[in-house]
Amino acid sequence: MDIDLITNILYAMIRTGTPLLIVAMGELICEKSGVLNLGQEGMMLMGAVVGFIVTLLSGSLLLGFLLAMVAGVLMSLIFGLITMELSANQVATGLALTIFGTGLSAFVGSDFVGKPIAGLDPIHIPVLTDLPIIGRMLFGQDLVVYLSFLLFAAVYWFINYSRPGLVLKAVGENPHAANAIGLPVMRTRYLAIIFGGAMAGLAGGYLSLAYTPLWAENMTAGRGWIALALVVFASWKVERVLLGAWLFGLASILHLVFQGLGFSVSPNLLAMLPYLATIVVLVILSSNQSRSRLVAPMSLGNPFYAKS
Amino acid sequence: MTLLTQTLSLPRLTLRGISKQYPGCLANDDIHLDIAPAEIHALLGENGAGKSTLMKVIYGLVKPDSGELLWDGLPIEVKDPAHARKMGIGMVFQHFSLFETLTVTENIALALGDDAGELEALATKIRTVSERYGMAINPDREIHTLSVGERQRVEIVRCLVQNIKLLILDEPTSVLTPQEVETLFVTLRQLAEEGCSILFISHKLNEVKALCHKATVLRAGKVSGECIPAEEDTTSMAKLMVGDDTPVSTTYPKKLGSSPLLTITALDLPSDDPFGVHLRNINLTVNAGEIVGIAGVAGNGQEELLASLSGEHLCRDGKTIRFAETEVGKLPPDKRRQWGLAFVPEERLGRGAVPEMSLTENALLTGYLTGMVSKGMVAWNKAEAFADDIIQQYKVKAAGRNAQADSLSGGNLQKFIIGREIMQNPKILIAAHPTWGVDIGAATAIHKALIQLRDQGAAILVVSEDIDELFLISDRIGAICDGALSPFKPTPESSIQELGRMMAGDFSQSTSEGSASQ
Numbered sequence: 001m002d003i004d005l006i007t008n009i010l011y012a013m014i015r016t017g018t019p020l021l022i023v024a025m026g027e028l029i030c031e032k033s034g035v036l037n038l039g040q041e042g043m044m045l046m047g048a049v050v051g052f053i054v055t056l057l058s059g060s061l062l063l064g065f066l067l068a069m070v071a072g073v074l075m076s077l078i079f080g081l082i083t084m085e086l087s088a089n090q091v092a093t094g095l096a097l098t099i100f101g102t103g104l105s106a107f108v109g110s111d112f113v114g115k116p117i118a119g120l121d122p123i124h125i126p127v128l129t130d131l132p133i134i135g136r137m138l139f140g141q142d143l144v145v146y147l148s149f150l151l152f153a154a155v156y157w158f159i160n161y162s163r164p165g166l167v168l169k170a171v172g173e174n175p176h177a178a179n180a181i182g183l184p185v186m187r188t189r190y191l192a193i194i195f196g197g198a199m200a201g202l203a204g205g206y207l208s209l210a211y212t213p214l215w216a217e218n219m220t221a222g223r224g225w226i227a228l229a230l231v232v233f234a235s236w237k238v239e240r241v242l243l244g245a246w247l248f249g250l251a252s253i254l255h256l257v258f259q260g261l262g263f264s265v266s267p268n269l270l271a272m273l274p275y276l277a278t279i280v281v282l283v284i285l286s287s288n289q290s291r292s293r294l295v296a297p298m299s300l301g302n303p304f305y306a307k308s
Numbered sequence: 309m310t311l312l313t314q315t316l317s318l319p320r321l322t323l324r325g326i327s328k329q330y331p332g333c334l335a336n337d338d339i340h341l342d343i344a345p346a347e348i349h350a351l352l353g354e355n356g357a358g359k360s361t362l363m364k365v366i367y368g369l370v371k372p373d374s375g376e377l378l379w380d381g382l383p384i385e386v387k388d389p390a391h392a393r394k395m396g397i398g399m400v401f402q403h404f405s406l407f408e409t410l411t412v413t414e415n416i417a418l419a420l421g422d423d424a425g426e427l428e429a430l431a432t433k434i435r436t437v438s439e440r441y442g443m444a445i446n447p448d449r450e451i452h453t454l455s456v457g458e459r460q461r462v463e464i465v466r467c468l469v470q471n472i473k474l475l476i477l478d479e480p481t482s483v484l485t486p487q488e489v490e491t492l493f494v495t496l497r498q499l500a501e502e503g504c505s506i507l508f509i510s511h512k513l514n515e516v517k518a519l520c521h522k523a524t525v526l527r528a529g530k531v532s533g534e535c536i537p538a539e540e541d542t543t544s545m546a547k548l549m550v551g552d553d554t555p556v557s558t559t560y561p562k563k564l565g566s567s568p569l570l571t572i573t574a575l576d577l578p579s580d581d582p583f584g585v586h587l588r589n590i591n592l593t594v595n596a597g598e599i600v601g602i603a604g605v606a607g608n609g610q611e612e613l614l615a616s617l618s619g620e621h622l623c624r625d626g627k628t629i630r631f632a633e634t635e636v637g638k639l640p641p642d643k644r645r646q647w648g649l650a651f652v653p654e655e656r657l658g659r660g661a662v663p664e665m666s667l668t669e670n671a672l673l674t675g676y677l678t679g680m681v682s683k684g685m686v687a688w689n690k691a692e693a694f695a696d697d698i699i700q701q702y703k704v705k706a707a708g709r710n711a712q713a714d715s716l717s718g719g720n721l722q723k724f725i726i727g728r729e730i731m732q733n734p735k736i737l738i739a740a741h742p743t744w745g746v747d748i749g750a751a752t753a754i755h756k757a758l759i760q761l762r763d764q765g766a767a768i769l770v771v772s773e774d775i776d777e778l779f780l781i782s783d784r785i786g787a788i789c790d791g792a793l794s795p796f797k798p799t800p801e802s803s804i805q806e807l808g809r810m811m812a813g814d815f816s817q818s819t820s821e822g823s824a825s826q
Contacts, residue, residue, distance in 0.1 A: 163417070163422075166410070166414055166417065166418060169407070169409075169410065170418050173407045173408065173409055173410070174405075174408075176405075177405035177406065177407060178405075178418075179389075180369065180389060180401065180405040181389060181390075181393075181405055181419040182388055182389035182391075182393065182419075182421070294409060294452075298408070
């Protein structure tokens with residue numbers, strides 16, 4: 001295997017992991033508040049199609065990314081209204097949101113399939129970017145990748161050191177106790193859901209504006225589901241989500257690696273690796289009952305309604 | 309100066325005409341109440357008398373339909389618990405509002421809101437305050453590693469680190485051993501001397517008499533009387549609580565059975581719940597024709613022991629639990645019931661009864677062995693007759709046999725479940741908290757039914773947190789602490805003090821039988 005191939009694999013690993021990282025961070029915050037939103041895929045697709053159309057029509061990538069996030073937020077608000085105000089089942093609502101988002105994005109984007117735009121370019125720093133092996137990985141990515149590093153640091157600090165982060169964990173563990181001591185359960189959960197929507201929208205926008213700058217129906221190709229698996233895989237720990245995202249990113253470009261090595265393995269077989277890894281982690285986690293109850297937010301998936 | 313004297317003479321909290329209507333029940337009806345500064349005021353009443361609703365009104369969790377609150381003489385509307393805390397009202401709940409996976413400091417920081425400050429400084433403050441009031445706790449521990457008594461300390465300290473003027477405690481002693489109760493009372497008296505008002509909610513008369521300066525008694529949502537507990541005897545207060553002349557204290561003849569019906573031998577059962585208790589070397593025999601009572605503070609292994617006896621949690625070795633000569637340790641619940649076991653779980657909705665099902669269907673669920681099912685078909689007329697029988701004999705207040713289980717009040721559902729189990733004439737009855745939440749009259753009826761079942765030769769095991777009840781009905785008595793059983797001895801030879809020591813884990817007592825080695 002030559003140096004160039006390694007350089008490219010490392011570069012692609014981070015790049016492929018970035019949308020996973022962004023959407024998984026959103027989902028992590030959402031689940032920490034006790035809300036399980038399975039609508040990631042739908043929200044991402046809406047983000048992708050809205051971001052693409054806006055950039056195509058306005059020529060502004062920034063506007064595209066912003067409105068992609070707005071689209072994700074609007075989708076998440078549908079979920080929020082149904083599960084919070086009407087106390088509907090979160091799993092069913094999330095699944096419905098994915099189906100809805102898949103259909104709506106295909107409908108909205110049908111006139112834009114295959115049209116080209118100028119996507120977000122990677123940066124180039126003389127000398128640094130040209131370093132062998134790590135040059136492109138660390139210094140040759142696009143801005144959103146660096147934004148995802150910042151996002152990770154912010155979420156890590158938020159969950160582990162900030163007071164709102166403590167409130168978030170408390171609400172996710174026991175919303176009734178949280179309500180009894182006067183914490184704003186509904187507001188916390190809404191904000192968490194909205195953050196999840198914004199991140200899903202951003203990740204969707206990243207796919208259609210930077211990763212592969214075009215719109216195709218169902219272009220997220222299951223990344224929303226991988227992100228959901230990733231949160232479980234990381235046992236709800238921020239730093240593990242980061243590593244997991246890059247690991248899953250590597251897994252999904254493994255066919256390139258094998259090609260480089262001269263093997264031919266079906267890409268379909270390799271595409272299942274993230275899911276296989278998640279199943280293995282789930283088995284390991286649940287083999288120790290007492291640990292598994294301590295890792296997941298205890299009220300995950302339970303609707304909350306204040307009794308008056 | 310005038311302002312100060314005025315403040316001193318004014319009650320800290322006044323309730324005027326508080327009413328709260330829930331669907332189907334008037335929880336509070338025109339309640340008046342005054343609490344002075346530095347006063348320990350008891351709110352006395354049976355379960356369902358409206359105590360909980362009233363204190364939720366004070367704490368801002370429930371909006372009253374009418375009436376007003378005066379705080380230091382000024383009318384005020386408590387918007388929510390955060391507002392109540394700002395005013396200086398602290399509350400210790402019966403079911404703790406703590407977060408299991410967070411530390412003591414984090415839990416308290418959450419409740420303090422923006423006043424919490426740096427966690428380090430708060431931890432120091434928690435140490436100082438808790439030691440000053442004789443309730444040492446380690447601020448760095450996570451809640452799930454604490455005992456129930458320690459959790460209560462966290463709740464109290466959480467109130468004390470704020471500038472508190474009124475502390476509300478909802479049945480605080482129900483989770484404590486008699487010795488821990490004494491310690492709590494010392495703390496509360498110290499707090500009151502420093503000027504804090506205390507609202508002490510309870511249905512235990514002797515505690516109210518020992519601690520409180522004044523008492524307001526509630527019955528069926530109304531104030532039925534006010535008194536100075538030190539000047540009353542418990543019978544007169546009980547009459548205010550109960551209202552009619554139901555005999556408050558009865559005694560039942562004690563018996564000791566002969567042939568063992570339920571035998572537990574060297575039962576070790578690790579819990580797979582991180583918040584659970586491991587059972588350690590449990591040995592116990594319950595004979596035909598006797599009631600054995602297990603006392604204990606909640607969360608010391610009662611749930612785990614009950615689950616292993618009912619068959620919800622199977623043992624690894626069938627021999628560890630035997631019904632007469634049959635090894636049942638590995639048998640599932642239905643097989644054990646077929647043998648003649650009846651079981652009243654602690655949790656009424658969910659395990660004792662299915663909330664969304666009618667009383668008839670719930671009666672069928674465990675009563676099906678008494679001929680309600682033939683050739684796989686349900687004989688509904690028999691199930692309905694059975695449900696009607698239970699409702700009638702146990703005076704269950706319900707809209708009939710088709711009422712949904714969750715439409716009944718806690719006490720009535722308890723009567724129904726107890727009735728369902730006893731009326732199947734089991735050989736072994738295991739009951740958790742048999743009279744929890746039922747009124748005194750119904751409790752007496754349940755006690756009589758248990759005694760009658762005993763006299764027919766059944767072996768009965770009762771697990772309860774109510775020590776008075778255990779002394780009343782048990783023939784032999786002991787305690788469970790941290791997953792181990794104390795020695796058991798005939799009730800007349802035991803005393804509340806001794807049982808209290810055992811509930812706290814001090815089993816130092818040589819007895820003949822049923823002993824569990826530490």
